[in-house]
Amino acid sequence: MMDRGALIGGVIFALLLAMPVLLPIVGAEYLTGLLIKAMLLAIAAISLDLIIGHGGMVSLGHAAFIGVGAYATAIGLESGIEEILVLLAITLAVTGGLALVTGTLALRTSGVYFLMITLAFGQMIYFTLTSLAAYGGDDGLTLWSLATFFGSDIVQEGEGLYFFVFAALFLTWLGVWRISQSRFGRVLRAARDNPQRAEVMGYPIARYQLIAYVIAACIAGVSGLLLVQYAEFVSPSIAAWQRSGDLIVAVVLGGLGSRNGAILGAFFIVIMEEFLSSIFHEWRLIYGPLLVVLVLYAKGGLNDLLHPKSREAS
Template identity: 55%
Template structure:
């Protein structure tokens, strides 16, 4: 049948129907805009307070990386860890302690960070994952506080007062990271690479097993998968990524102290994940952006900004259901 001979109603219906937008492309819009914005931000920073903007955005990316690692546990594994900041401390102290002994090479520090984070995550995760619910929350908090008090007892490395770094890490013997722009793009490269790694991981069979174990661990075990083993691997991977964020924190602030692994910092990371949207990965980064920018804006208004900051975060969690990522996707045409 030719186009002219077909019924008018059929033709008009087909022409009026909008072409469906590819769901994969729609999901990529938010992270694409986010990473492109971070990539080009330094070029626009030259028109303002460049040093401040680079420092702030570097902090955003570093804490975004830490929140990203926690989103693996909460958003995909259903594991609410209240001691996740302990891994930040491991990465930070790996830099500080090695630097105190004259080892400033970034790749040596990174190797030690990954190894120490993996060992701590394997040992504590093997114990913590045998519990569920509030017991898991409390035991991860206990392990985090144990490491916190260990750091305060290291008198030779500053103890409770912390320690300053003589300089930032060296890359192949060169002080590339002494330049704020160099540190910025190192943080950006690590955030982008580890985001891609996490995206591949959660889309793989491993990720499907993790999500299945969150929904119904008994059924997953019945069909031949061991939820405990998969969750332990997830816990180790998340800890290693958070350790990398700790390494960047030490280089960003050029200072290491036990405060970086306090339970308050773990609470901040949970807030970032919830604020951005759990189970989206880029939502954790968005949460870090919103959290730190709001903190900076309120701090400029009043020295008592915590009084405003806390209720605002609570209201955001209560009324922005699902976090910022679903809100953006609902408002996007």
């Protein structure tokens, strides 16, 4: 039997799949870019939900891994590596390795300390990226050649890129859901709800948390790789801590640890930003207080609107 979460997820993905056909009919092809941007944010948000929603580890430095993935890809491209699968391997190795080191240190702490430390590490990565003078430094780097898929340029623009990002989002969504439903995911939630009990039951919770942290960083790195492919440009600003804040907003707005929440939250943010900024240049004056109001009065996030009764998996 299909549960409600899978149903809503199915609807979301069916809609996304139909968009390249639907948008030209209503003459709104320009929205394709917006959708790609939203999907990229959603990929990173899903990965962050794995550690915040399921793991209870509030990281405020997650965007740094998007930046690391993006720069690993950009530097790979600059040195003449064009195959996207090779670039993917490089991205995973670099973000994963970095997450292993920072995660080991950060997980010596928990709660608010963890938050401050991930923030500090994120900032350290950000400043390292700005100091890469050979790759544009502060100003960023425009890429003149993009990655190819087995030598074909199908994943460089238009529908090819759209479906490539779509596939990445779908696999992320499916993968993180499977992880969260596995024994690994249950241990992670047990450690979130009661670390002592999980520890006493014999689970090495630090190791579980570290693995979740590394997985999340790798997925964020992939989102960075795709961001380079989409924007044909990379700059340190994608790793700024405000971007990490946006990711947290997406995750919390969508509903923590829920199946579709991170996707809903990410799309909500991208669409709202587009909408607000089109009617009001200083849209942040509305966005900021809106966040405060949402925190104070709307608990549970967007996902709860779709699941009024039960909260799944948490």
